[in-house]
Amino acid sequence: MPELTYREALRSTLVEEMDRDRAVVLIGEDIGVYQGTFRVTADLLERFGPKRVIDTPISELGFVGAAIGMAMLGLHPVVEVMTWNFALLAFDQIVNNAAKIRYFSGGQVNVPIVIRGPNGAGVQLSAQHSQSLEATFAHFPGLFVVTPATPAEAKGLLRTAIRGNDPVIFLENAALYGMKGEVPDGNFALPFGRADVARVGKDVTVVAYGRMLHLALAVATQLLEEGIDAEVINLRTLRPLDTETVVSSVSKTHRAVVVQEQWKPFGAAGEIAATIYEHAFDELDAPVERVTGADVPMPYARSLELLAVPHEGDVIKAIKRTLYKDGIKG
Amino acid sequence: MQRTEDLTREELTAALEWYAKMVLSRRFEDAAERAFRHGKIGGYLHVYSGQEAVAAGLLSAIRKDDIFFTAYRDHAHALYSGSPPGAVMAELYGKATGLAKGKGGSMHLFDASRGFYGGYGIVGGHIPLATGAAYTLRYLDTDRLCLCFLGDGAMNSGSFHEPANMAGLWGRDGLCPIVYIVENNQYAMGTSVSRSSAVANLASRFLAYEIENERADGMDYFTVRRVASRVINQVRETGRPYAVEMLTYRFAGHGAADLFQPYRNRGEVTDARTRDPITLLEDRLRAAELLTDADVERIRREAEHAVEQAVKFADESPEPAADELFKDVYGS
Numbered sequence: 001m002p003e004l005t006y007r008e009a010l011r012s013t014l015v016e017e018m019d020r021d022r023a024v025v026l027i028g029e030d031i032g033v034y035q036g037t038f039r040v041t042a043d044l045l046e047r048f049g050p051k052r053v054i055d056t057p058i059s060e061l062g063f064v065g066a067a068i069g070m071a072m073l074g075l076h077p078v079v080e081v082m083t084w085n086f087a088l089l090a091f092d093q094i095v096n097n098a099a100k101i102r103y104f105s106g107g108q109v110n111v112p113i114v115i116r117g118p119n120g121a122g123v124q125l126s127a128q129h130s131q132s133l134e135a136t137f138a139h140f141p142g143l144f145v146v147t148p149a150t151p152a153e154a155k156g157l158l159r160t161a162i163r164g165n166d167p168v169i170f171l172e173n174a175a176l177y178g179m180k181g182e183v184p185d186g187n188f189a190l191p192f193g194r195a196d197v198a199r200v201g202k203d204v205t206v207v208a209y210g211r212m213l214h215l216a217l218a219v220a221t222q223l224l225e226e227g228i229d230a231e232v233i234n235l236r237t238l239r240p241l242d243t244e245t246v247v248s249s250v251s252k253t254h255r256a257v258v259v260q261e262q263w264k265p266f267g268a269a270g271e272i273a274a275t276i277y278e279h280a281f282d283e284l285d286a287p288v289e290r291v292t293g294a295d296v297p298m299p300y301a302r303s304l305e306l307l308a309v310p311h312e313g314d315v316i317k318a319i320k321r322t323l324y325k326d327g328i329k330g
Numbered sequence: 331m332q333r334t335e336d337l338t339r340e341e342l343t344a345a346l347e348w349y350a351k352m353v354l355s356r357r358f359e360d361a362a363e364r365a366f367r368h369g370k371i372g373g374y375l376h377v378y379s380g381q382e383a384v385a386a387g388l389l390s391a392i393r394k395d396d397i398f399f400t401a402y403r404d405h406a407h408a409l410y411s412g413s414p415p416g417a418v419m420a421e422l423y424g425k426a427t428g429l430a431k432g433k434g435g436s437m438h439l440f441d442a443s444r445g446f447y448g449g450y451g452i453v454g455g456h457i458p459l460a461t462g463a464a465y466t467l468r469y470l471d472t473d474r475l476c477l478c479f480l481g482d483g484a485m486n487s488g489s490f491h492e493p494a495n496m497a498g499l500w501g502r503d504g505l506c507p508i509v510y511i512v513e514n515n516q517y518a519m520g521t522s523v524s525r526s527s528a529v530a531n532l533a534s535r536f537l538a539y540e541i542e543n544e545r546a547d548g549m550d551y552f553t554v555r556r557v558a559s560r561v562i563n564q565v566r567e568t569g570r571p572y573a574v575e576m577l578t579y580r581f582a583g584h585g586a587a588d589l590f591q592p593y594r595n596r597g598e599v600t601d602a603r604t605r606d607p608i609t610l611l612e613d614r615l616r617a618a619e620l621l622t623d624a625d626v627e628r629i630r631r632e633a634e635h636a637v638e639q640a641v642k643f644a645d646e647s648p649e650p651a652a653d654e655l656f657k658d659v660y661g662s
Contacts, residue, residue: 025469051469051505062492065458066465072447073397073466092489096452097459105440105448106430107658141659165661192662 001182009151009183010040010116010172013158014078016187018048021076024162027054027067028080028117037082038118038177064090064115068098068167071113076162081117084133084171098167099142114161116170119147120211120261121298123174124305130298132262134210135271137169138238144168144192145239149213151181153236156190163189173211193240197249201231204255204319207246207272209235212259212310219315230319238268246272247279254285255322259315264292289318332552334614342618345551348390348410349615352382352551352608354633355406358415359582361637362405362422362436366586370645371422374451375436378406380581383607384513385410387554388477391562397445397467398477399460401484402437403513403580404449411444415636416643425647432650433658453518454480454487457510461493464508465500468569475507475566483518485535486526497571498539504569509561510536512573513548515580520593533575541571548576551611581606 004012018024030037032045032055045053056063060081067077081087087094098111121130138145144166148154154172161168198213199220208216213234220230231249235242250256256276258269273288294308320326359377366375378385381403389398389410400407408418413429421428422436430440437451447463450456460478467474484490500506512532516523529535536543547553554576561572579602583591591599615621 057492057495057499059492059496061489062458062461062496065455065489066462066493066496069399069459069462069464070466070469072459073463073470075466075469077462092452092455093458096455097450101448102661103658104430104434104438105442105658106428106433107661108430108440108442109447110661112661144660 001184003180004151004183005177006151006154006172006179006181007038007040007177009154010158011042013155014041014044015047017159017162018052023074024076024078025052025054025070026078026080027056027063029056029058029082031055031080036080038174041080060086060089061093065093065097067113068093068101068111071111072101072109076112077114078162079113079115081115083129084117084119085129085131087115087117087133094137094143094167095140099140103142110165111167112165114158114168114170116158116172118174119171120173120175121293121305121309124300124302126300127297132260132293134171134238135262135267138268142167143239144237145171146192146237147171147210147235149176149210149234149236151179152183152188153190155183156188157192157236159187159189160192171210175211190236192237193242195236195242195245196234197231197245198234199230199232201229201253203229203253204257204322205231205233205246205249205253206257206259206315206319207233207235208259209238209268210261212261215310215312215315216259219312219319222312223316223319228319228323241272241275243275243279246276250276250280251283254283256284257289257291257315257318257322259291259310261293261309263295264290265295267292286322286324289322291315291318331547331550332556334617337552341552341555342615342620344390345555345611345615346620348386348551349608349611349621350629350633351410352386352611353629354415354636355382355409356608357633357637358405358409358419358640361641362419363582363586365422365641371436372424373435373437374402375422375586376403376584377582378403380602380607381513381515381548381578382406383551383554383611384511384548384576384578385479387551388509388511388558390555391558392477393474395445395474396477397447397463397474398479399447399456399463400449400479401453401456401481402449402451403481404439405436407449407479408439408441408446411441411446413439413441413444413446415640419640419644420647423644423647424649425644426650426654427643427647431654433654454484454489457484457490458493461497461506461508464497464506467507468505473566475509475562477509477511479511479513481518482512482514482516482523482532483521483526485512485532486518494536494539494541498541501541501570506571507565507569508571509565510541510571510573512575513578514575515578517580517584517593519584520588520591522593533573536573541573543573543575545575545577548578549605549607549610551607552614
């Protein structure tokens with residue numbers, strides 16, 4: 001298997017899908033001449049021409065909406081939002097049009113659009129450029145919400161997104177673009193709604209997605225020395241959510257910690273915890289723990305920013321609480 | 331107003347069918363308002379009475395494979411493009427036999443098989459969709475085009491300006507065969523154009539985006555039709571966007587709940603009704619001796635009958651089955 005960066009995995013998938021199907025077009029700000037803010041679309045303008053790699057004005061509402069119209073007419077547009085923060089300007093288009101047109105038309109048209117770009121915080125971009133919006137979008141029926149954590153997932157999930165018939169919110173992470181990993185060749189695709197057991201363990205289930213997967217895996221390795229054997233579930237997609245894999249793991253370990261980068265109230269971790277309570281209440285030996293970002297707008301100062309995002313220590317403490325090894329309970 | 335003596339016999343004869351359609355849609359709207367008052371139709375109900383010449387003039391001029399988008403005042407657009415009146419009324423009634431299986435209602439009529447890509451409920455929200463759809467028609471190497479109907483109120487939203495600018499850009503390369511039709515009925519709900527637009531001439535606002543534009547009398551079917559034919563030919567030829575502001579008037583309130591209409595006086599409505607687009611067309615067809623009293627009587631009767639049948643069909647149609655609730659959310 002070749003080793004690719006997360007960025008190369010995304011880019012090569014775009015190339016492969018555009019070579020395969022002329023219905024696949026790219027649209028967004030500075031994706032062509034500028035080569036993409038994070039260079040995911042580097043050289044694609046030269047390769048596919050301006051009709052298929054469409055540079056737009058700074059008009060998120062306009063180009064996301066236009067891409068939805070393209071999708072209704074049979075194209076498969078892949079929209080780049082420079083960061084997901086800017087997609088809030090297109091929120092009405094995503095929520096009121098992309099997610100609902102199929103339903104309110106009685107199934108007369110599909111809206112096969114992929115909207116992709118970096119989500120999350122971590123590089124001192126402060127309040128308006130550092131937020132994790134996955135739960136916001138996962139709230140809406142009609143959307144799929146995808147959170148690739150590795151180069152292989154970037155490729156496999158993007159292919160499934162492009163070949164599907166529905167709007168996909170594709171949440172990348174700026175901190176992962178340079179990450180390297182083995183990526184299967186050919187038409188490798190990963191199905192939505194199928195989580196990955198990233199590490200098998202028996203003492204506690206740690207549920208994570210996106211960048212937080214790597215935090216969870218690092219903690220799991222570290223805790224082995226203390227004789228704690230954690231199982232790590234990588235969700236891959238939030239909508240649909242693979243309830244079965246999560247519940248089956250919790251039924252084995254009887255303890256669960258959910259890790260998310262976003263704010264705690266009304267977030268993904270709360271939803272996953274509730275799902276565990278609904279399906280596996282009797283299996284639990286401890287309350288489900290949530291590890292989340294701090295409930296504040298993201299500060300600029302590096303020292304404060306570090307305090308605002310989840311750390312290994314937070315996850316370790318949460319795991320120990322579920323095991324009553326935190327020195328307080330039990 | 332287009333001078334009658336300048337019209338060809340062919341144009342006049344072709345208008346007969348559209349006169350009948352306009353009569354039908356007016357009767358349809360009257361019936362819908364009655365049904366709303368009787369609690370048969372829920373939600374919002376926005377009727378098109380007074381504006382018929384606009385949609386009729388435009389939709390009579392496009393090809394069968396052209397497409398169009400509009401906002402929530404969309405019943406006549408569906409009827410003019412050939413959707414069965416029964417299926418349109420059934421949609422308003424929320425029945426399984428409705429155009430969208432009862433899932434969209436009055437604001438979301440939709441008939442893709444006839445090129446109608448939807449009525450939309452968020453003011454201006456459909457303008458980017460139509461613009462992207464127009465791009466696609468050229469991308470797919472066709473000479474089809476897209477009509478985008480919008481209200482005067484929509485012109486003040488960002489969802490107008492962003493796609494209009496993109497249309498201006500795409501039009502340079504012949505990649506945006508779209509006609510924006512501003513149905514200027516003078517009021518954005520209860521706010522008049524003079525109170526909501528810094529510029530009185532709405533067509534001129536398209537100049538900002540290098541989109542050719544003009545305004546016309548939207549009460550006169552023949553004026554609309556003449557403009558439509560010329561503009562549609564040009565846009566099909568060039569792939570460049572074009573905007574027409576049609577000056578029209580809505581006889582009814584904004585929606586069925588707009589009973590007192592404090593934003594306008596009765597005299598204004600009475601004055602506007604002296605230029606009822608249906609009467610204007612009728613007079614001219616009579617003057618051209620294409621329509622007799624007996625014809626008018628017959629057309630009205632037929633329209634009433636068709637509307638009665640539509641109401642009966644809607645009334646007797648089944649409610650959507652409970653298992654429809656979860657269908658059509660995803661297509662994968």
